Amino acid sequence: MPRSTDARAKAVRTAGLLFQEQGYAATGLTEIIERSGSPKGSFYFHFPGGKEQLAVEALTAAGESVAEALRGLAARAPGPARLVRDYVKLQERMLENSGYRQGCPVATVTLEMASESEPIRAAAAGVFALWSGILADYLVRHGHRPGDAARSAEHIVATLEGALLLARAQQSTKPLRNAARTLTATLG
Amino acid sequence: MPRSTDARAKAVRTAGLLFQEQGYAATGLTEIIERSGSPKGSFYFHFPGGKEQLAVEALTAAGESVAEALRGLAARAPGPARLVRDYVKLQERMLENSGYRQGCPVATVTLEMASESEPIRAAAAGVFALWSGILADYLVRHGHRPGDAARSAEHIVATLEGALLLARAQQSTKPLRNAARTLTATLG
Numbered sequence: 174m175p176r177s178t179d180a181r182a183k184a185v186r187t188a189g190l191l192f193q194e195q196g197y198a199a200t201g202l203t204e205i206i207e208r209s210g211s212p213k214g215s216f217y218f219h220f221p222g223g224k225e226q227l228a229v230e231a232l233t234a235a236g237e238s239v240a241e242a243l244r245g246l247a248a249r250a251p252g253p254a255r256l257v258r259d260y261v262k263l264q265e266r267m268l269e270n271s272g273y274r275q276g277c278p279v280a281t282v283t284l285e286m287a288s289e290s291e292p293i294r295a296a297a298a299g300v301f302a303l304w305s306g307i308l309a310d311y312l313v314r315h316g317h318r319p320g321d322a323a324r325s326a327e328h329i330v331a332t333l334e335g336a337l338l339l340a341r342a343q344q345s346t347k348p349l350r351n352a353a354r355t356l357t358a359t360l361g
Numbered sequence: 362m363p364r365s366t367d368a369r370a371k372a373v374r375t376a377g378l379l380f381q382e383q384g385y386a387a388t389g390l391t392e393i394i395e396r397s398g399s400p401k402g403s404f405y406f407h408f409p410g411g412k413e414q415l416a417v418e419a420l421t422a423a424g425e426s427v428a429e430a431l432r433g434l435a436a437r438a439p440g441p442a443r444l445v446r447d448y449v450k451l452q453e454r455m456l457e458n459s460g461y462r463q464g465c466p467v468a469t470v471t472l473e474m475a476s477e478s479e480p481i482r483a484a485a486a487g488v489f490a491l492w493s494g495i496l497a498d499y500l501v502r503h504g505h506r507p508g509d510a511a512r513s514a515e516h517i518v519a520t521l522e523g524a525l526l527l528a529r530a531q532q533s534t535k536p537l538r539n540a541a542r543t544l545t546a547t548l549g
Contacts, residue, residue: 196473198386228515256445273475281472285384287529288462298530329535335523338468341475342486348519
C-alpha cells in the first residue's frame, strides 16, 4: 500500500485527469477512488470536503504544473513571440498525444462550476491569474509597461483557452496555430 | 396542453438553457422534461436519440440564435472594430443579466462531450464555423482578403470564447473588454 501522502497526491492527480477529460459532473467519487487505488476510508480522511475539495486541489495542482512548464519556457525564450509559439506547441502536443481528449485542465470544470461553487470558481480564477502573471512578468522583463503587460498577458491566456476549445471541437490544432500566428504578429 | 411542435421547441430551448448554465452531465432528462412541461411520452417520441439528440439540437438552435444576433449587428456596424465591440457588449449583457450564470451556450457541452459524442462534437464545430463564417463574410465585405478574413474571424471567435471563460471565473466583464480592446486595435 502506498504511503498516505503518496495516496493523497495520487488521488488529486487522478481526479485532475478525469476532470480534464470528462468534466466535474461526469466524474464520480467512486471512479476517482477506484482509479487512484486509494482506500475509501482514507479518502474521506484526506478530503473531508469531498469532491468539491478535490476539485479545488486538482485545479490548483494542474494550474501549478502548467505554470512550472511555462516558467521553464520563459527562462529559455529569447522574446515574447517565441515564448507564445513554444507555449502553443506544448498545448498542441498535449492535444495530439491524448487524441484530443486533454485540453485545458481547468476550463471544463470552470464552466460547469463557476456559478455553483465559490471555492472552485476562486481556484480557477487563481489559476488563470497565475498563468497571466508569469506571462506579464516576462513581458515586463522584455520592455512592456506593467499595465500593458498585464492586459496582453491576460489576452494571451484568453485567446489560447478559446483556441483550445475550438481545437477540441474541430479535432485539429489549426485554431492553436492560428492563435499563435495572430498573437505573435503583434507581440514582436 | 401546448401543440406538439411548441412542446418540442420548448424542450430544445429548456435543454439549451440548462446545458448553458450547468453543463451536459449535470443536466438530467427528468429535469429537462419537468422544466419544459412536456409529457414524458411525447418526449421520447420527439427525441428518440434521447439526451444526445437533444444536445445536438440545443447547440444548433443556440448557435443559430447567436448567429441571428450577430447578423443583425453586422448589418448595422460601419466597420469591423465596431462590430466586435457591439458583439462583445451583447456578451457582457448576457453575463451581467444572468448573474454570470450564462456564458457561451455551446462551450461547456463542447468541452465535456467533444471526445465522448461525435454528433455533439460535430454540432459544436458547426456552430463555431457558423459564427466565424458570418464574421469572415463581413471582413471580406470590408476589404479583407478571404484567407486573412477566415483566419481573423476564427481568431475573434476563439478570443471571445476564452474571454467568456475568464469572465465567468472572475465574475467580471473585464476579460471581455480587454479582448475587445486588443482585437479592435488590429482590426481598424
